[in-house]
Amino acid sequence: MKIQVLGPLSAEVNGGSIVPTARKPRQILTLLALYPGRVMPVPTLMEEIWGTDLPQSALTTLQTYILQLRRRLGTAMGPGEPGGAKDVLATRHGGYLLQIPPESVDVHEYESLVGQGHRAFEGGDDESAADMLRAALALWQGPALVDVRVGPILEIEVMRLEESRLVTVERRIDVDLRLGRHTELLAELTELIARHPQHEGLHSQAMVALYRSGRQATALDVYRRLRGRLIEDLGVEPSPQLQRLHQAMLTVDPALDVAAGPKRGSTFDLYAA
Numbered sequence: 001m002k003i004q005v006l007g008p009l010s011a012e013v014n015g016g017s018i019v020p021t022a023r024k025p026r027q028i029l030t031l032l033a034l035y036p037g038r039v040m041p042v043p044t045l046m047e048e049i050w051g052t053d054l055p056q057s058a059l060t061t062l063q064t065y066i067l068q069l070r071r072r073l074g075t076a077m078g079p080g081e082p083g084g085a086k087d088v089l090a091t092r093h094g095g096y097l098l099q100i101p102p103e104s105v106d107v108h109e110y111e112s113l114v115g116q117g118h119r120a121f122e123g124g125d126d127e128s129a130a131d132m133l134r135a136a137l138a139l140w141q142g143p144a145l146v147d148v149r150v151g152p153i154l155e156i157e158v159m160r161l162e163e164s165r166l167v168t169v170e171r172r173i174d175v176d177l178r179l180g181r182h183t184e185l186l187a188e189l190t191e192l193i194a195r196h197p198q199h200e201g202l203h204s205q206a207m208v209a210l211y212r213s214g215r216q217a218t219a220l221d222v223y224r225r226l227r228g229r230l231i232e233d234l235g236v237e238p239s240p241q242l243q244r245l246h247q248a249m250l251t252v253d254p255a256l257d258v259a260a261g262p263k264r265g266s267t268f269d270l271y272a273a
Contacts (some may be wrong), residue, residue, distance in 0.1 A: 001088070003033045004106045006161070007141025009148050013076035020072060023149050024049045025065045030091070030148050032098045034157055036194050039095040048153040066096060107161065110139045114168055126175050133172035140165060149213050157190055166196075173205050180258045182212040193222065200242050201268040208267050211249055211256055219249055244271035 004010040010031060011018045020026055027048055032040055046058050066089065074085035090099050102108040107130060117132030144161040169192070176185055185241065189206040196202055203226045210219035223246045227238050237243070247272060248256055255270070265272075 001099050001104050001155075003100075003104060004141065005030060005033060005145055006106050006110060006139050007143070008146055013077065013117055016076040018069070018072040018076050022068075025068055026148050027151060027154060028062075028065050029069055029182060030145060030154060031157075032096060034107065036100045036102050036108070039092045039097045040096040044153060045096070046153040051152060057089060065093075106139050110136050114164070117168075117171070121171065121175060125262075126179050130172060130175045130179065132219055133168055134174065137165070137168060137172065170201050170205070170266070174201075177205065177208060177212075177267055178258070182209040182258070185209045193226075198226070198233065200226070201266065204242055204245055204268045204270070207245060207249065208256065208270070212258060216249060216252075220246070223249075241269060241272045252256050260267060 001011065001013050003012075009019055009026060011029060011033065018019070019029065028045055031045065031048055042059070045062060046054055049065075050058060070085040070089050075087055077085060078090075088099055090097055099241075103112075113132050113136035117129050117136060119125075120129035120132055120263070144158045148154065149159055173185060173189070173233065178180075185205070186209055189202065189209055192202045193206050203222055207219040207222050210216075210222065223238070223242070226242075230236050230238055238246075
């Protein structure tokens with residue numbers, strides 16, 4: 001079985017899709033796939049499907065959805081498969097689980113690659129860190145669960161995954177900046193700060209990439225526009241480290257050069273106290 005949730009939902013067995021078209025069975029399959037090998041309690045599944053307004057037939061209806069998923073699974077597995085759909089989508093006391101290896105689900109492959117990338121980052125192996133983080137991000141085919149109507153449980157999962165994706169992008173850009181790839185990053189960073197107009201970390205990266213590409217005036221303009229938005233929208237000044245980064249650019253601080261920059265840490269913390 002191969003399941004993808006980092007984008008449109010996909011679940012295949014022997015090349016055949018087992019993804020149901022109905023909304024609620026799709027939610028059940030997704031929630032079980034996010035935690036392979038772990039029992040998902042019935043109350044949690046019910047909350048995802050119906051929230052706090054449970055119908056009287058909730059348990060019976062949930063069992064029907066599980067049966068539908070098993071039928072699709074069994075059809076894809078075929079009659080010659082040892083075990084059966086009940087062994088893969090198993091019933092346990094108080095809940096259900098998908099008995100599949102974690103690596104069968106793209107989100108677990110993603111998290112494994114991110115972990116390897118962070119370890120390489122901390123160990124000073126920038127080339128490997130960049131490769132691992134780039135491979136992790138390449139698994140994304142769009143926003144998480146883009147074609148699944150999520151309930152309260154999956155909504156939290158989507159928020160967690162999207163935040164992880166953004167943090168991973170930031171870390172990969174940090175590594176690329178240390179590797180001297182500032183010019184290659186300009187187009188990506190221009191798009192990112194447009195999509196995240198109040199994100200100080202991404203703006204600091206855009207400022208450094210522009211500065212190192214010989215575009216000091218544009219780097220300073222990025223700061224000016226961010227400061228204006230923060231004051232107008234939130235009534236706050238940029239963080240102290242971003243203010244110090246801005247000042248360093250005004251004074252042409254040699255520490256901003258690639259060769260002189262700190263080996264570890266994020267771009268945002270170049271001038272942390």
